[in-house]
Amino acid sequence: MNITAPPMSIDEIKSVIQGPGDVEWRYEMRRECQEILPGLWLGPFVASKSLETLQLLGITHIVCIRDAKEAFSVRPRFEQHFRYMTLDVEDNEEQNLIRLFPGAKAFIDTAISQGGRVLVHCNGGISLSPAFVVMFVMQFYQISWEDALHLVQNRRYCISPNGGFLTQIKEYEAIYKANLAVAAYPAAQRTVSRRKRADEDDDEDSNRYFQSLWTRCRNTHNCHLIYSDDDRKRALVSTDQDPDPNAMET
Template sequence: MEDVKLEFPSLPQCKEDAEDWSYPMRREMQEILPGLFLGPYSAAMKSKLSILQKYGITHVVCIRQSIEANFIKPNFQHLFRYLVLDIADNPIENIIRFFPMTKEFIDGCLQSGGKVLIHGNAGISRSAALVIAYIMETFGIKYR
């Protein structure tokens, strides 16, 4: 039987003009890969519409707990395509079950020339986990 070797694209190079990350930047969205941004809910609020438009955002993945649905919600449904995921923020939540639909949404966005913002409340746990999973799956990066 012949060994099958999977082929994955190479990770993109960092931008030459990329700014070194600093702690206050956690309140802003950050471009993780070309066209893929990660940030807190504050980066997707009504007051940030001009910034979202400046960076060409076309799609938004909104991750929240069901109890946060009254205040963490799509603000621009007429402007952006949304994927809203209600994911509990606790250590036993099976977050991986949300990955296939998230990957399909991100891939669809990027393949159509769009740009996507993935945000949670703070943008450091559930949303970051899905971005990491996306990078690992897309570029064939192993856990160990």
């Protein structure tokens, strides 16, 4: 399941990217979570430690992304109240996020489609969890990685994915657009293309067969193979015997 935003005009998309203009960012807001798009919140681990706050926001699902070394402290706290997905990663530029993203996206898609609200957090909510959210926003609105990054930054000003994560965010734009192109390609046309390729493969196999047969014949019997489009395979005509002196020359 892939949830996406309803079709929007260019002006509507620009407005969404810009975000609310009446929010004055304060340093203390780094320790809070912010709503990035309807049903999706982003923040630090500390925001996931307040049961009262989570319930007040209507959170139903939580994606906990943590460095494996932080597992003793950054962990689900209220499993009896919320559904959790926990991802153990390495918070460094070498960590492959694209490989982990589809599972996280499926979890978020399912939650939002069922009317739930999802909080995505890492320890600080600065680099790791924002990278996941930027990729999600990019595909949800079908926008460029730059626009998705600006959209998230305009709601949580303090985010700053590291260089490695930023590179993967850029790469993911090409991946999701390729998937969209494949999905949009008419199924009937794909079937015709496959059939055409199969026919071409059959012709290739046939040509290879006749070429092999001709080579064998020529090397062993000094023959030549005669065939036409209507009757590809005819008798081998031997040239081992001397020609009939009485035959007419043409």
